[in-house]
Amino acid sequence: MRSRDRFNLGKRALIGLPWLWMAVFFLxxxxxxxxxxxxxxxxxxxxxxxxxxxxxxxxxxxxxxFGNYLLLLEDPxxxxxxxxxxxxxxxxxxxxxxxGYPMAYAIAKAPHNWRxxxxxxIILPFWTSFLIRVYAWIGILKNNGLLNNLxxxxxxxxxxxxxxxxxxxxxIGIVYSYLPFVILPxxxxxxxxxxTLLEAAADLGxxxxxxxxxxxxxxxxxxVIAGTMLVFIPVMGEFVIPDLLGGPNVLMxxxxxxxxxxxxxxxxxxxxxxxxLLLVLIVPFVLWQHFESRNRESLG
Amino acid sequence: MTLQETPIVQLQQVTKTYxxxxxxxxxxxxxxxxxxxxxxxxxxxxxxxxxxMLAGFETPTxxxxxxxxxxxxxxxxxxxxxxxxxxxxxxxxxxxxADNIAFGLRQERMPKAERDQRVQEMLQLVQIEKLGKRKxxxxxxxxxxRVALARALAKHPKLLLLDEPLGALDKKLREQTQFExxxxxxxxxxxxxxxTHDQEEAMTMSSRIAxxxxxxxxxxxxxxRLYEYPNSRYCADFxxxxxxxxxxxxxxxDNLVTLKSPDCDQLxxxxxxxxxxxxxxxxxxxxxxxxxxxxNCQPQRSNQLRGVIKEIAYLGDVSVYHVxxxxxxxxxxxxxxxxxxxxxxxxxxxxxxxHWQADACNLLLE
Numbered sequence: 001m002r003s004r005d006r007f008n009l010g011k012r013a014l015i016g017l018p019w020l021w022m023a024v025f026f027l028x029x030x031x032x033x034x035x036x037x038x039x040x041x042x043x044x045x046x047x048x049x050x051x052x053x054x055x056x057x058x059x060x061x062x063x064x065x066f067g068n069y070l071l072l073l074e075d076p077x078x079x080x081x082x083x084x085x086x087x088x089x090x091x092x093x094x095x096x097x098x099x100g101y102p103m104a105y106a107i108a109k110a111p112h113n114w115r116x117x118x119x120x121x122i123i124l125p126f127w128t129s130f131l132i133r134v135y136a137w138i139g140i141l142k143n144n145g146l147l148n149n150l151x152x153x154x155x156x157x158x159x160x161x162x163x164x165x166x167x168x169x170x171x172i173g174i175v176y177s178y179l180p181f182v183i184l185p186x187x188x189x190x191x192x193x194x195x196t197l198l199e200a201a202a203d204l205g206x207x208x209x210x211x212x213x214x215x216x217x218x219x220x221x222x223x224v225i226a227g228t229m230l231v232f233i234p235v236m237g238e239f240v241i242p243d244l245l246g247g248p249n250v251l252m253x254x255x256x257x258x259x260x261x262x263x264x265x266x267x268x269x270x271x272x273x274x275x276x277l278l279l280v281l282i283v284p285f286v287l288w289q290h291f292e293s294r295n296r297e298s299l300g
Numbered sequence: 301m302t303l304q305e306t307p308i309v310q311l312q313q314v315t316k317t318y319x320x321x322x323x324x325x326x327x328x329x330x331x332x333x334x335x336x337x338x339x340x341x342x343x344x345x346x347x348x349x350x351x352x353m354l355a356g357f358e359t360p361t362x363x364x365x366x367x368x369x370x371x372x373x374x375x376x377x378x379x380x381x382x383x384x385x386x387x388x389x390x391x392x393x394x395x396x397x398a399d400n401i402a403f404g405l406r407q408e409r410m411p412k413a414e415r416d417q418r419v420q421e422m423l424q425l426v427q428i429e430k431l432g433k434r435k436x437x438x439x440x441x442x443x444x445x446r447v448a449l450a451r452a453l454a455k456h457p458k459l460l461l462l463d464e465p466l467g468a469l470d471k472k473l474r475e476q477t478q479f480e481x482x483x484x485x486x487x488x489x490x491x492x493x494x495x496t497h498d499q500e501e502a503m504t505m506s507s508r509i510a511x512x513x514x515x516x517x518x519x520x521x522x523x524x525r526l527y528e529y530p531n532s533r534y535c536a537d538f539x540x541x542x543x544x545x546x547x548x549x550x551x552x553x554d555n556l557v558t559l560k561s562p563d564c565d566q567l568x569x570x571x572x573x574x575x576x577x578x579x580x581x582x583x584x585x586x587x588x589x590x591x592x593x594x595x596n597c598q599p600q601r602s603n604q605l606r607g608v609i610k611e612i613a614y615l616g617d618v619s620v621y622h623v624x625x626x627x628x629x630x631x632x633x634x635x636x637x638x639x640x641x642x643x644x645x646x647x648x649x650x651x652x653x654x655h656w657q658a659d660a661c662n663l664l665l666e
Binding site: 196199201203204205207219 | 356378386
C-alpha cells in the first residue's frame, strides 16, 4: 500500500507540474491584466491609479472601475475591431487551410525520400525573423514593387494594382506566415492514414475523388482542427502583419491594443481589451477541447 | 460437375514485374463459378500480387484478366464487379459497424430503406446483429473479421477475394471460422478466391488450390489430388510431409515402373502412366502415413526398407517415427494411436522393417 501511495503522490506531482506552470505563467499574469483593466488611467508613473487608495488620513477605499469595459461597449470602434478581427481571422484560417491542405497532402503522398526535404522547405522560412519576412512583403506588394513590376512587364496590367495597405495584403501576409502551422499538423494526420482504407473504398466503388471525401477528409479532421486553432487564435491578436501591410485601413484588435497601450498610454483600456480578447478565444478553445476528448474517446 | 461452365475468372499469361523481379510470372488460370479457390504458397510467392491484380490495385505488366468473359485488365478497382476482404480488414475507423457495411451500398445509391435492410441481413449473416452501432476499435479481432466479411459481401458480389482471411485469428477461432466460411460460400453460391500461406487452411476450405512458387503456378488441383498426386518435388514437400527417394528407372512394364535407389537395398515400384526411358532419374515420393511396419523383411519384396528408429514424436492422434536407413538417409513414418497404450510400443534404437504398396507412392519427374 505504501508504495502505491508514493506512486499516487508522484503521479499527482507530475500532473501538478503543468498546473503550476499554468498558474505562474498564465493565471497570474492574467490576474494582473484583470486588475489593471479594473483601474483608472492617470497621468502618473505607472499610468494608472492603484486599486487601494488612501482617500484622507487613515481612510482607505478600494475602487473598482468598470468604466473601461463600459467604454468598450459604448464606443463602436472596439466592437468593430473585434468583429473585424474575427472576420479576418476566420477568412485567413480558411484560406490557409485551402492552401495548406493540398501542400500537406502532396508531401504526405510524395515518395518517401522526398518528404523530409519538402518539410524542410516549409520550415526553412522560420529561420529568418518573422518581422523581416513581413517587411519583405512590402517590397513585393507595393505599387512599384516586385509583383506589380512583373505583371506590368508581362503586359498583364497597365496600372499597378493597389494591394499594399489593403485587407488583401493582410490576408496574403497572414496566409504566408501561418501556412506551416496548418501544414505540419495536417501532414502529421495524413501520413498516418492507412492506404489500405483507400483501397477498401475503391473496392467498394469509390473513384479517387470520392475516396478523398469519404475517407481521407473525415480522418484528417483532427489535423484540420489543430491547424485551425494554431492559426485562428494568434491571428485574432495579430499586430505586426496588419500594422505593416494593412496600414491605417485595417482595424484589428491587436493594433488597437497597441495604440491604447503605447500611443494613448491608457493601460487600463488596453488591459480590458486583452481580457475581452482572451474570453473570445477561450470559448472556441473549450469547444475544441470538448470535441477532442470526445474524439479520443471514440477513437480509443 | 459445374466445371464445364464458362470461367468467371480467366487469367491469360499474366505477368507482373517490379524492376528485375518477376512477382507473378506467366500465370494462366481459369476459375469457375461457385468455386472456393485458394492461392497457396510461401510468402513472396506472388499470390497476393495476383489477388491485387484481380482486384485492380495492380496492373499486369503483360497478360490479360477476364471477369465473366469481359476484359478487365485496365479497369480501375472501383469499376470491377467484385469485392475484396483485406488481410488487415481495413475497416473505416470513423464509421460504425453498420456504416462500414453500408459503405459500398451508399456508393451504389441504394435507397435508405433497402440499404438498412441489407445491413441487417449482413449483420445476421455473420452473427453480429447487436454490434451495428459499435466503432471498429470497440470490437475483438474475431468480430472485426466478421465485419470485414459482411462489408465485402454487402454488395452481393459474384466474386469475393479474400486476402489471408483468417490470418489474424488465433488457432481455435481460425479452425472454427474455416468451416463457417465454407458454409457461407456454399449457401451464397459466391465464388471465393482466397490467398493463404497455410496449407491446412487451404486443404480444409478449398475446392481447388493453385500452389504458387516464385511467381509461377506449380500445380492446380483439388486438395485431395494435390496431396495424393503432387506433380513436383516442391509441391510434394510443401503440402504435408513426404519421403523422397532419388532413383533410376530400371524398367517399365505397362504402368508399373521399377526403380533402383542408392538409399534402398530393394527395388522400388510405382505406377506411372507416361512412358519413361530406362536409366532416367526420377524421385519416388511416399507419404509417412502410407508406410507400414511389417513383422520382418522378406527377400525380393519391392518398396521395403530396413532401418533403426531414432526419434519418436507423440502427437496424440498419431506418432511420428524418424528412421535412419543404412545409407544414412532419414525417413519418416506415422502410426495412428488407435489404442490408448499400444501393447508393444516401438522404442528408440529398435530395428524395424518398413513397407508400402506400389499404388501408395508417386513418381516425380523433375
